[in-house]
Amino acid sequence: MGYLKGFMDFSRKDQDVRDPIERIKNWEEYVVRFDDDELKRQSSRCMDCGTPFCHTGAEWDGANVGCPVNNFIPEWNELVSEENWQEALKRLEETNNFPEFTGRVCPAPCEGSCTLAINDDPVTIKSIENEIIERGFDNGWVEAKVPTRRTDKRVAIVGSGPAGLAAADQLNEMGHHVTVYERDDRPGGLLMYGIPNMKLEKDTVDRRIKVMKESGIEFVCNTEVGVDVTRDELNRDYDVVIMCTGAQDPRDVPLENRESSGIHFAMDYLKASTKALETDPKNTPITAEGKNVIVIGGGDTGADCVATALRQNAKRVVQFGKHPASPEERTSDNPWPEFPMTFKLDYGYKEGLESQGEDPRKYEVLTQRFEQGEDGNVAALHTLNVEKVYEDGKLVTKEIPGTEQVWDADLVLIAIGFLGPEQEILEHFNLQTDERGRIWTLDGSKDYCTNEQGIYAAGDARRGQSLVVWAIREGREVAEQVHEYLTEESKMNIV
Incomplete structure (x- = not known):
């Protein structure tokens, strides 16, 4: 490494963030970029250890360890510490199509598997990754990848999320x-x-879509496959179809008065709020302004709902989760190098704490029923506290009698995950599903072929709800399989 004692001499420093009270007044990114001197210090903390678990992307006793796209983390840390930014970008782009996405929204499993994290704070890998790609765009180093030679094969990709984009980038x-x-x-x-x-x-x-278009990839928007374009039309015009539709069928809470107005799925709320920013933030079909907002369910989607509601000037935001709070430190069943399942104050919760005086999260709470007002809108939620106990050797959730509560609510957002891909498109393509409702493939972990000839699947549609970085990996891997299939097909045609 450029400075061999960096991990001994420097402490971890995260990127600065804008003041929570100030940042909820607008919709700008809340993270502030590092300066040059701090980047040198933070990158020099990398130990260049003999076995860098950070980039393994392997499965360890049922748990995923390190970076799923196998980023060459120690190598570009060294290059950054030496201020060799252009070479660092080249190494980063060898494994990750979209570092600007993972550098912002990935929970950084790489950092949980950093060797330094055994007895110290891990290297700020995610922040360094993001800075590398931003420097690349700032200096014009990120260029269109126009192939020198084109085949006669055509591939249709259904869905332009991270899996679809990664597959498109690779195949192009x-x-x-x-x-x-x-x-x-x-x-x-x-x-x-x-x-x-x-x-x-x-x-x-x-910015990234522009580069992909310049590389020769065609995007067709406002077009729903299975409705505006049929399977037969795709089979006629393309050699292969890749399903990257995501897992967009939301899990519901079928409780009393569920049909009340003011109860929405989290993704519908986030989508409406984000779209409104392009025209008029005040003109959104679902708003939290002046309302008592309750978010049911945790995870990143729940945190995003909290942060969005605060920016819309909600009266109060509360989030229910049926699980207990995570521990402050790793437990014995969550050892390094697994991702640490420890307590974190995500950006939205920090904003809630600062603006409301308390963390919006309420733990071990189970919604019992919705209460409907005379106007047909939700008026309240009735809840009960629960606890995790062992019965016959199994951990189960038990209700605690006498803990009933009633919570005022004008807007309820359901963020308890997704069941899998939407059924209509699966039926249209006659695709089989597994026991969890995901698109079935020949080998759930290694093969992306579906039960239909020439149709592949990748991303959340195949894997289930997961991380952006896993979607990118799936997109890259399905591209390899499709390329192999198309190459073999070409050889057969020649013969």
Whole structure:
């Protein structure tokens, strides 16, 4: 490394963030970029250890360890510490198509597997990764990848989320003609409308799409496959179809008065709020302004709902989760190098704490029923506290009698995950599903072929709800399989 004692001499420093009270007044990204001197210090903390678990992307006793796209982390840390930014970008782009997305929204499993994290704070890998790609764009180093030679093969990709974009990028670079279909008005899928601007500004997504278009990839928006374009039409015009539709069928809470107005799925709320920013933030069909907001369910989607509601000037925001709070330190069943399942104050919760005087999260709370007002809108939620106990050797959730509560609510957002891909498109393509409702493939972990000839699947549609970085990995891997299939097909035609 450029400075061998960096991990001994320097402490971890995270990127600065804008003041929580100030940042909820607008929709700009809340993270502030590092300066040059701090970047040198932070990158020099990398130990260049003999076995760098940070980039393994392997499965360890049922848990995923390190970076799923196998980023060459120690190598570009050293290059950054030496201020060799252009070479660092080259190494980063070898494994990750979209570092500007993972550098902003990835929970950084690489950092949880950093060797330094055994007895110290891990290297700020995610922040350094993001700075490398931003320097690349700032200096014009990120260029279109126009293949020198084109094949006669055509690939249609259904869905322009991170898996679809990664598959498109790889296949285009291999020389195939790629068309990406998106039913929304702009490419990006989850990246465009599912992740709020304060985490990922849409100029960042548009910037990448522009480069991909210049590389020769075609995007067809406002087009729903299975409705506007049929399977037969795709089979006629393309050699392969890749399903990257995501897992967009939301899990519901079928309780009393569920039909009340003011109860929405989290993704519908986030999408409407993000779209409104392009025209008039005040003119959104679902707003939290002046309302008592309750978010049911945790995770990143729940945190994004909290942060969005605060920016819309909600009266109060509360989030319910049925699980207990995570521990402050790793437990014995969550050892390094697994991702640490420890307590974190995410950006939205920090904003809630500062603006409301308390963390919006309420733990071990189970919604019992919705109460409907005379106007047909939700008026309240009735809840009960629960606890995790062992019964017959199994951990179960038990209700605690006498803990009933009633919570005022004008807007309820359901953020308890997704069941899998939407059924209509699966039926249209006659695709089989597994026991969890995901698109079935020949080998759930290694093969991306579906039960239909020439149709592949990748991303959340195949894997289930997961991280952006896993979607990118799936997109890269399905591209390799499709390329192999198309190459073999060409050889057979020659013979």
